[in-house]
Amino acid sequence: MLLENKVVLITGASRGIGRATAIEAARQGANVAINTFRDDAVAAEVVAEIEALGRKAVVFDADVAQPDSATGFVQAAVDALGRVDVFVSNAGICPFHAFLDMPVETLRRTMEVNLHGAYFMVQAAANQMVKQGDGGSIVAISSISALVGGEMQTHYTPTKAGVHSLMQSCAVALGRHGIRCNSVLPGTIATDINKDDLADPAKREYMEGRIPLGRLGRPEDIASVVAFLASDMASYMSGSALLVDGGAFANFQ
Template sequence: MNRFENKIALVTGSTQGIGAACAVRLASEGADIILNGRKFDERAEGLISQITAMGRRATFVAADVSATQNVVNLVNDAIKVYGSIDILVNNAGVEKNHNFLDVTEDEYDFVMDTNLKGIFFGIQAFVKYCVSYNKPGVVVNMSSVHEEIIFPHFAAYCASKGGLKMLTRNLATELAPFNVRINNVAPGAISTPINHALIENAELLEKVLKNIPMKKLGKPEDVAAVVAFLASADAEYVTGSTYFVDGGLTYHYEEQ
């Protein structure tokens, strides 16, 4: 099924993990892909080969999305690659593990600039393009279960994801007249490179799994499937929502 035939998607932070899975999933359903990361490397090269083997086009555009002008340039450069963009997946994100009392301003700014400010102005650049050409658009933001639940020692990260939750709800109303939909996907514990230390620590992993009703980590492909749904016409009446992909973690509660 080619839900994305003749569609072009930009996926930020797409050289590994969830971003790479999103790029591959969208390509598998017919989309041409603009990949993104801080620099071109063997991971990007492998993804381009994988996507082109599907009969789709794939190009890499380097950009550090923590800087506003970089992310605006990324969107504009991506539009030039194939002449248009239909789908923006804001996947790039960072986290810093620090006690609240030890967080520096530079660390706070890096997290907020990447996870919220960059997304804000990337969406703005994309919507300006959609409005200029009177064409519909879809935005899917990669949030986290921590837009909703606490994560001690990751205060800046939680603040960025909480801000993204409200930004998405606000923009859903503001952008609806332009036929632009926007939603969040909120992964829980997913087996990705960022969770390598967790996966390798049996004791810590066991503690995490006790809080997940399904008793397992998710896969990047689980998240990508929801992103593909939200980006597709199957979700044409869905905007302003967050879809949790967490095995039941977020609202899990048991009487002891």
């Protein structure tokens, strides 16, 4: 097991990639604190799955965009599980919209959840790890969108480039404390975030056709890579980005 007796915290863990990561962390032997936001029934399912694997779970309901949520989540995890070994910043939104008439509120909210939320959360987790004094691992879920543009994602792609940049700067700021910081860049993973966009069969077929491995990603495809980065198997990795996209980015010509 990669994460035996570690304490792993994950934001936005009620659905999709965050949920799969929480379950994978438990499968790898960790006790898990999950942050969710107004998703109590689903959060209870995730807790039940983690407990069925023989691990402890704690839920903290909060909007990552609020600075106080970060200190609250980390404190709740420490109170319930004793410490923080791994922090996964995953919560994110992508309300697809055209550029020329982007509503200010949509831009602002996307920035606040995806980038400011990641910043506050990572900062709170890092402070706890520094206090503990024996290192840690931070993984942020960025995106292939950090590398490529998207017509309906002009508000989203800068947040994902920002999240990777945050991990690079944190790798520099926190290396002396033995804290590793890396990002994962998923390609197209079938989750609620793109359910409407991919509901059009022609769009889905086009996307699948561009992926050399011939299928969209599953949340579990990302969860296993996060578990690797979180673990001692990646003990000399920091400031790195792992693209997990079925080969899509390489398929340009």
